[in-house]
Amino acid sequence: QTVVTQEPSFSVSPGGTITLTCGLSSGSVSTNSHPSWYQQTPGQAPRTLIYSTNIRSSGVPDRFSGSILGNKAALTITGAQADDESDYYCILYIGSGIWLFGGGTKLTVL
């Protein structure tokens, strides 16, 4: 059974740079996986950050960027700010109409 993998947690200092990754338990992530990224704070609906691997959604600061790094999708935050402290989720297309979210990464900024 395919699983989408994300780091469970990460910590970054204010102003620092961090890269979160999104992988597949079997196989590599490519643009054909339609990788996209979402930010969620407790009690709120998710917010779309990045789609089509590296396109920022409207209103998303340019400190957020997406890419493919090796065999994974990646979300990089350059110059982290306190209000970036959130949960981050990726979703990938697995095939045959099936999509899977990763387990999410809890980002702490301190």
Next chain:
Amino acid sequence: EVQLVESGGGLVQPGGSLRLSCAASGFTFSNHWMSWVRQAPGKGLEWVANIRGDGNEEYYVESLKGRFTISRDNAKTSLYLQMNSLRAEDTAVYFCARWGYYNSNYFFDYWGQGTLVTVSS
């Protein structure tokens, strides 16, 4: 302005049924794939089901096939999720989400605020 407003959540006993609705506005509803995504308390997001704009194609997470049914009424610009044989583990906030499309890639571009379903005796 695109709006997605879920309703129909609440407390239901194990084994019971519930039908969620999502009222969509601000866009041509029939042009978009739509989805339900759920989030159990303290857990991550889980994709539940997709339905094509014309309603003629549906996909489900394997674990929910046979118990949940996604549907839509394009005349009413509404999305539905019929949930049967509910279990405690179905307790979650259920989000309605719209699929966007760009450069041959699909992604969620709009989300509702969610409706809470609690399965408990």
